[in-house]
Amino acid sequence: MTLTESRPRGATARLPWAPAGLLVLVAIAYPLTDGATRNAVSWTIVLLGAALSVGHAAASRGARTGVGVLLVTAVTAVVFEAVGLATGVPYGEYGYSDDLGPTLFGVPFLVPLAWLMMAWPSWLLAARLTRHVRPSRRRPARVAVAAAAFAVWDVVLDPQMVQAGYWTWAHPQPSLPGIDTVPLTNLAGWLLAGLVLMTLLDGLVARTAADPPRVGDGAPMLALGWMTLGGALAHAGWLGLPGSAAWGVVLAAPFLVALALQARRASAR
Secondary structure, eight states, X not given: OOHHHHHHHHHHHHXXXXXXXXXXXXXXXXXXXXXXXXXXXXXXXXXXXXXXXXXXXXXXXXXXXXXXHHHHXXXXXXXXXXXXXXXXXXXXXXXXXXXXXXXXXXXXXXXXXXXXXXXXXXXXXXHHHTTTSOHHHHHHHHHXXXXXXXXXXXXXXXXXXXXXXXXXXXXXXXXXXXXXSSBHHHHHHHHHHHHHHHHHHHHHHHHHXXXXXXXXXXXXHHHHHIIIIIXXXXXXXXXXXXXXXHHHHHHHHHHHHHHHHHXXXXXXX
């Protein structure tokens, strides 16, 4: 391979780091703002995260995968959220405020973009953690781990969004200890939605993705880690949400331990 042939690949590899870095910087600003400025920060975070997911999926696995991730995640999000709004199933009874802007079937456009922001990194994390599982069990293990990571993110996010007034729960109890504004039914609903979405994404990647991936997964992993652990830090230090901060750390710990053990095994070889 010549030097001129390697440059585009190197540029492509660096491309996802731009939205990832911007996302972290803008997310740091969230607890330091309020009112209309905070609303703008929220939109910016979600748009950057969605762009990162689609851009990375396309750069690493190919354009078909990138478009597929966008469409599959958006459609699944709108279906689950619209059904949830109309029936209270599977999350519980809730409603959105007008602060989130335009809607489709009652679902603010920002919501499927937020799903997109975290769905692809959750799948990537699961793919990394389950790559040494025996082949016959790898796919169900990957889907289950991805769904769990997706739900953990919402444990941190949901109390923050309720505090901001973006949505409210009609019956927030019973709830996780320390989080009195979000019902346990929401966590169950996110696990169900995650299992459905991750099954669809897993099938999409199997049919469309380039193998091996053309770009590493560091940028989406940074976004996932910051939005979960950085979010927990913001909850504890600035937003007055110690309960969700503690749960975010506790629920993220198994993923961090698994990653550390995997890295240790790799270095020992």
